[in-house]
Amino acid sequence: MQVEELPIKGVLKLTPKIYKDNRGLFLETWQKKRYEEFGVPTEFVQDNLSISSKNVLRGLHFQKEHPQGKLITLLKGKIFDVVVDFRKYSPTFGQWAGTYLSAENFEQLWIPPGLAHGFLVCSDEALFNYKCTEYYYPQDEKTILWNDPTLEIEWPLSASPILSAKDECGTSFEAEAK
C-alpha cells in the first residue's frame, strides 16, 4: 500500500494493494491493524455511500461538536477532493488542500476529525464509500461556502457547479473559524 501525506497535517492519500487475476480483482479497503499503523484510527461507527454526477460539488461540511474522521474510498469515477483545517491548534489551521481521487486504483483519503470536507465530480459519475469515526449529527453540521473568498480554493471547474440549496448559502470561513 502506498501512503502520502497531503500538505494539511494528518491527511493521508492511500493506494491499497490490488490483486488482479483472470477473474477480476480483489483488495482490502480497510484493515484495522495496517491502517492503524499508518495513523488511521480503528473506531468507525458509520459507513456512507455517495453517488454524484459530473460537476456536482458537495460541501464544504464538518461537524463542530462531534467532529468526524472520514476514510473515503473511490469505487467509480474521479473527484477533486478538498479539505480545510479547522483544528485551532494545528500548524495548518485555516489552510486548504486538494487532491484528485480516482477509482482507477481505488484511491483513498483519510481525513482526520476537525476538517471541513468537500469534493467536485470530474468524471461522468462518481461513487464512493466513506467510513466515519462519529455519527451524523445534522444539527451540528456546518457548511462553509465552496467559493469562500478567504480560502480561494482552486476548484478545477469545467462548468458551473451543481450545488444543494444548503451548499448555495454556506457561511464564510472567517465566521465559522471564530
Ligand SMILES: Cc1cn([C@H]2C[C@H](O)[C@@H](COP(=O)(O)OP(=O)(O)O[C@H]3O[C@H](C)C(=O)[C@H](O)[C@H]3O)O2)c(=O)[nH]c1=O
Ligand atoms: C451526511 C449524511 C446525510 N444524511 C441525509 C441528510 C439528507 O436528507 C441527505 C443528504 O444529505 P446532504 O445533502 O448533507 O449530503 P452531502 O451533501 O453529501 O453531505 C456530505 O458531504 C460532505 C462532502 C461530507 O463530507 C459529509 O459526509 C456530508 O456532509 O442524507 C444522512 O442520513 N446521514 C448522513 O451522514
